[in-house]
Amino acid sequence: MTATGEDHVTARGGPWWWARRRSAVFDVSLAVASALECGFEGIPFARDAGIPVAAGVVFGLLAGSVLLVRRRWPIAVVLVSIAITPAEMGFLMGIVGLYTLAASELPRRILVSLAGMSLVATLIVTFVKTRQDMSRGDLDIGDWFVPFAAITMSVGFTAPPVLLGLYVGARRRLMESLRERADDLERELQLLAERAEERAEWARNEERTRIAREMHDVVAHRVSLMVVHAAALQAVARKDPEKAVRNAALVGDMGRQALTELREMLGVLRSGGGERRERAASVPLAAVGAAAAAAASRAADDEGPCLAEIEELVGQSAAAGMVVDLSVEGDERSYAPEVEQTAYRVVQEALTNVHKHAAGAKTYVRLAHRVSEIAMQVENEPAEEAASSARLPSGGNGLVGMKERVSALGGVFVSGPTDAGGFRVSAVIPAS
Numbered sequence: 001m002t003a004t005g006e007d008h009v010t011a012r013g014g015p016w017w018w019a020r021r022r023s024a025v026f027d028v029s030l031a032v033a034s035a036l037e038c039g040f041e042g043i044p045f046a047r048d049a050g051i052p053v054a055a056g057v058v059f060g061l062l063a064g065s066v067l068l069v070r071r072r073w074p075i076a077v078v079l080v081s082i083a084i085t086p087a088e089m090g091f092l093m094g095i096v097g098l099y100t101l102a103a104s105e106l107p108r109r110i111l112v113s114l115a116g117m118s119l120v121a122t123l124i125v126t127f128v129k130t131r132q133d134m135s136r137g138d139l140d141i142g143d144w145f146v147p148f149a150a151i152t153m154s155v156g157f158t159a160p161p162v163l164l165g166l167y168v169g170a171r172r173r174l175m176e177s178l179r180e181r182a183d184d185l186e187r188e189l190q191l192l193a194e195r196a197e198e199r200a201e202w203a204r205n206e207e208r209t210r211i212a213r214e215m216h217d218v219v220a221h222r223v224s225l226m227v228v229h230a231a232a233l234q235a236v237a238r239k240d241p242e243k244a245v246r247n248a249a250l251v252g253d254m255g256r257q258a259l260t261e262l263r264e265m266l267g268v269l270r271s272g273g274g275e276r277r278e279r280a281a282s283v284p285l286a287a288v289g290a291a292a293a294a295a296a297s298r299a300a301d302d303e304g305p306c307l308a309e310i311e312e313l314v315g316q317s318a319a320a321g322m323v324v325d326l327s328v329e330g331d332e333r334s335y336a337p338e339v340e341q342t343a344y345r346v347v348q349e350a351l352t353n354v355h356k357h358a359a360g361a362k363t364y365v366r367l368a369h370r371v372s373e374i375a376m377q378v379e380n381e382p383a384e385e386a387a388s389s390a391r392l393p394s395g396g397n398g399l400v401g402m403k404e405r406v407s408a409l410g411g412v413f414v415s416g417p418t419d420a421g422g423f424r425v426s427a428v429i430p431a432s
Helices: 021-049 053-069 074-083 091-103 108-135 145-236 241-270 277-282 287-303 307-319 337-357 398-408
Strands: 324-329 363-369 373-380 412-417 423-430
Touching: 021 053, 021 091, 053 074, 053 091, 074 091, 074 108, 091 108, 091 145, 108 145, 145 241, 145 337, 145 398, 307 324, 307 337, 307 363, 337 363, 337 373, 337 398, 337 423, 398 412, 398 423
Parallel strands: 324 363
Antiparallel strands: 363 373, 373 423, 412 423
16 A cells, blocks of 8 residues: 555556656656646745746746645645745645645654645744735735735645545545455355355265165165075976965065165155256355255154064065074163164165175074163174075175164164174164
8 A cells, every 4th residue: 555545556557656647647647737736836936036038937837746645645745745845836736745744644743844844834924924015005904904815725724634634545545344254255155155065065975875874774684585585486486385375475575665665765855856946057056065964864764664663674584594583681662763773674675685695594682771871782603605696795884874874863883793603783872
């Protein structure tokens, strides 16, 4: 920022110290006007001082042209105007110099000192000039007019430019402050927009993972049982037709259940879309994650399984040929929906893994209701080599999904092989 409080921009549009070309043209015009004024006023000054008129005119032209540097050195301009005040010249330069000095950001003590000097100089010169005119008879007024004229002239040439300069400088600083605040606000809004986009991207990734986990839990278990029953159906179709019929009925029931759950989940994900189809194009991308989260939450809350269905889940695995033992410890009670759903999904996925990787192995399912938590464990014995295998594919997401579910509720999940060669899945979930 320059001494006058104007913006000091990097890319200047004018020469030297001027920020804009029109500012340079304006200052040159003022300097020419001031030089002409002082040049004309130098004629009577030269006559009174007894020097050549040409010298007085040149002196006036040089003194008046100092106004050209008012933006760069306003103090110098005011000092020159005070110095030539006894010569009764430089009135335009004095007024413009005081205005420029007041509008600048120089310390106020400098402004007060120079304005006071200019006031005193104008007061003295006006007082002397008025008394000389009265003594020569040019003015026929009472003695009271001399101090009145001196005070009026000095205040009139000093106060208005100073007050106007103070007002313009304060207004300019206010505008600069508002401009800086607007720039800061724009930067903050841009930063908030970037953070919102990052949060939206994180939400989308989280919902992709969550929906994939839900789809895996809903479909994988029942499809796995269907494949196991289909393999058993293929083995007994000729030897035991009645058992083959029962297995075929089970496969059909499980397929219908899988389709029903899948349709319910897809229906929840699509719900609300028809009502806002006209506005779909205007929905920001950041809302996709929130909408998916709400949909998955409604799906979990409305149609999620509960602990009361664990026995039915174990029965389905037993019907598929698995030797499974269920034991429940503690007093059964209800939990939060997300706790019961997570516990159910852990047991479901663990049984699905037994079907995939240890077909025919005996499995133990233990459920413990404790004071402030619920614990579950699914452990299978080593699978016999001769046991039939349905050769179910594995996506490798089951254990990861179980751990994510349990960790999201503040629980602990552990899985790994046992010393006997089997596999164990354990989880503990806080009750609230």
